[in-house]
Amino acid sequence: MTARIGVVTFPGTLDDRDSQRAVRVAGAEAVPLWHRDKDLKQVDAVVLPGGFSYGDYLRAGAISRFSPVMESVIEQARAGMPVLGICNGFQVLTEAHLLPGAMLRNTALHFVCRDQRLRVESTATDWTADFTPGQEISVPLKNIDGRYTADERTLDELEAEGRVAFRYASGGPARDGYGNPNGSQRDIAGITNAAGNVVGLMPHPEHAVEPLIGTGRTDGLGLFTSVLKKLVSA
Amino acid sequence: MARVVVDVMLKPEILDPQGQAVQRALPRLGFDGISDVRQGKRFELEVDGPVDDAALARIRQMAETFLANTVIEDFSVKVES
Amino acid sequence: MARVVVDVMLKPEILDPQGQAVQRALPRLGFDGISDVRQGKRFELEVDGPVDDAALARIRQMAETFLANTVIEDFSVKVES
Amino acid sequence: MTLDTVKHAEQTPEVEQPWKELGLKEDEYARVREILGRRPTGAELAMYSVMWSEHCSYKSSKVHLRQFGEKAPRSDAMLVGIGENAGVVDVGEGYAVTFKVESHNHPSYVEPYQGAATGVGGIVRDIIAMGARPVAVVDPLRMGAADHPDTKRVLPGVVAGIGGYGNSLGLPNIGGELVFDACYQGNPLVNAGAVGVMRHEDIHLAKASGAGNKVILYGARTGGDGIGGASILASETFDATKPSKRPAVQVGDPFQEKLLIECTLEAFAEKLVVGIQDLGAAGLSCATSELASNGSGGMRVELDDVPLRDSTLSPEEILMSESQERMCAVVEPDKVERFLAICEKWDVIATVIGEVTDGDRLEIFWHGEMIVDVDPRTVAHEGPVYERPYARPSWQDTLQADDAGRLPRPEGGDELREQVIEVLGSPNLASKAWVTDQYDRFVQGNTVLAQPEDSGMIRVSEESGLGVAIATDGNGRYAKLDPYTGAQLALAEAYRNVAAGGARPLAVSDCLNFGSPEDPDVMWQFVEAVRGLADGCQVLGTPVTGGNVSLYNQTGEAAIHPTPVVAVLGVIDDVARRTPIAFADEGHLLYLLGETREEFGGSAWSQVVHDHLGGLPPAVDLERERLLGEILISASRDGMVDAAHDLSDGGLIAAVTESCLRGGHGARLVVPDGLSAFTFLLSESAGRAIVAVPRSEELRFTDMCGARGLPATRIGVVDGEALEVQGEFTIPLDELRDIHESAIPGLLG
């Protein structure tokens, strides 16, 4: 028996099938979850994928956060189940207050799609254990509301507790994917909750799991293998 | 210094997907009795100097040519007290 | 039927690139004397039934939990005459 | 006001009707009366006027477009041809692909964001209507002069609109074009294409058959959008001085469309749909009349049942409304419940508005009274057909005589270097990343190639690696010099782009953007371009499966350059074999395939350095294109080349620059014997590509070219940190990158 990882579809979710593929490539079973069902189908972990749920019309993630499935996800996340929010999923997690902070419009005010360099800051989460601290990876980034914001106290707390999971890497030219693409505070690309089971990030690891496709790199696979290892060994 | 507010709303005949999405969500969140929602933009402008008729006329022109897209939007200008 | 307006603005301490972009563009378009611009959202709600204190309280709650994200935004509610 | 029922119309033949305001000509109105044997009701008049508009009826172009069918090469791949919402081709393994390009030019000028956004929405609905899951979009764009202030208004809005809509639908944007030319100043061209994939058995058609079957309208509520738009929009010259003529702007709702995609595909998967049609131009008038006339029976529609956004709409307005994000399906009665349940699941409003009848009439009711009683074929298919007069323009000879070969050429390496830099840094040749970085190219996780590659490539089967590629091209300057050749050059370039990526070209779609067909000069350009494209497709073996005509692209007397945009779709057995453009490894040998002649008419060099347009465009040899394509495909399949890039505007130097920058390596080039450095670098002869060949494959590759008779000239090697043309000049890679990447951001700020 391998681990069962649920992937939620909200109306307007786009990367659900991609996330399912990433789960399968990592060797787990992908279980589709529907926003209207509270039933999590006994999955061991949940991915909230990217997209524009409800068109992102009010605020990214604001409407989905109130869906029935999220009631269960919030409850299980508090009980320790691994939950990964990618892009829109990250936005949903902040709207649901499972992760602190909020997302604002990119400073350039338009959609940004690029191959992004990230530094893995914390490997002490359910979704990053397979990386090495400080490791640089490259995964696609694509969003318009990706500017991570929180008040100074929250940011200091995140830093102090080692809860910044991913940072936009500096140290190279923009055309090679370096630099802060959206004005996120302290170059934050992804964070975790205190327990390390809930992780959210704006870039898209599920788009970097197969050679040839997308950027041709498989740097994103580590998130999925990390959680799989934890679940299988548990 | 005074504050002038420019409200920009989609014209009534233009589809407002954002307002619709909000309206459709409300009953699910337990808020009934809202029969329509329209979502627009609000600009708060800090104006140097007096907000006299000339200044207001300029702001109205700014709203018309720049802040609002009058092909699809209406706007209103008011001085905040 | 009455109209209630909910204005949602980014908190003053939060950087507002949209407002800034507008402000930067103004001098180029020949509009001077605007020292700051903030851009926010305006919701116009059509309320069935009377807008009494109870209704307003419910709308305030709706704004707080849903229309605004109070981590980054402030809101105000007013009844349109 | 009394309702204008059929009965009322019969009794009041003398009533004055606003046929003129609705865009009908006097004889067309007379023809409607003749068909009906009475005057039309208001609702019927609305239907005929929109459906007989240029935009919907193709009345000026129809007689010429027939050639695409008549001259179509035999192709086993063709599953559904011209006439449906989009053509469908077989790509093997039981998969079929549908694709099409459409224009949304005028709306995008009026309101760039929404115009472009709804353009994407419209083409995607065509793809879903065929039964396919949309898998990619492309956006060929033509804008006014890059430094014109209005371009700063239009282009960012258009790009944001295409991105805002396509990104929200989860469709990777894998190609397109961005060309600036003053001729598009008042008439930017916003074309949008989409590709969809399905299994053969899932192909659906727009027809209503089976008496008793229900007609279901689903998606957005109907509002007052673009009423009269279809006719006013497309049948009259856009004139900015008369704002009242401006069509109402439609606002797109990509979220609604995403739901429409998912719920439609779910209904297809459960085999619930007999026939289906998207609602685009002419809205319900088009959907009902086309569904009914393509099917076996008639149709009866209760207009009162149409869900409205604006309750004050009249029946005429409901019939003409072009509200976006709506579809119409024909469903057997016992499957209606399930169909509605799927719509409910996706929060999509769905309503039964009518049913298929035994008869052969389209009957529409309002408040219980019949307001339309027509033979649907007369609305949908028997519109007017014009044989518009055309003649070779009086200025054509003068234009062609003004040979670009006589323009002063650079003297010496330094001047050549200067001019090369000027050309490479010109907006048309510079990097389009400012645009494409606003588009999601990764979503769906099947993108193999996207910008800035020669073609976009999408994996179709995860198991086998089967994939499809698409490229769009069109050079208005070439077409202005010679529309017949210009259309063939567009075809040849798109074909070459697909082959350069390693895919085998299969089929063609096109978007023909021209000025007013009432001008015999323009009409001649159109006729020549269609003939050129049809002839070209015949030679290349790639049938035209569908497309779009956009006329009246002109401001006052001035028409745009004739701009046939051609999309070629190809298939590749295994995407692992694709060939990218990047020079990725030092030491690989560079070969130039094809022949270089002194061809500068319409070239980037003549435009950028001399602001000149004259002479003849490059010659086309389609047999040669075909051979080049075969070589490129074989080389990709057998792993003989590491990179390939087609040569088009900007010539060899533009292609080499892009490949160097993409791969992060320089190149050393040697000017071949018999050519001047200038011609070698900047001529735009067609039928050429450059390839990077690993040394171990050199012999095998040159043997293959030799055996098949394709000229292959060794012109250099991938090497170092600079682009060096031996004996002429050197440009460091960093400088090259700066020139290439900063031009467009610099213009748009």
Ligand SMILES: Nc1ncnc2c1ncn2[C@@H]1O[C@H](COP(=O)(O)OP(=O)(O)O)[C@@H](O)[C@H]1O
């Ligand atoms: N508007 C656009 N949308 C998407 N892709 C574009 C657009 N404009 C250019 N591209 C992409 O940029 C690349 C270079 O464009 P271009 O110079 O026109 O190529 P080519 O000359 O080979 O046709 C191609 O991959 C093309 O698909």
Ligand SMILES: [Mg+2]
């Ligand atoms: Mg090309």
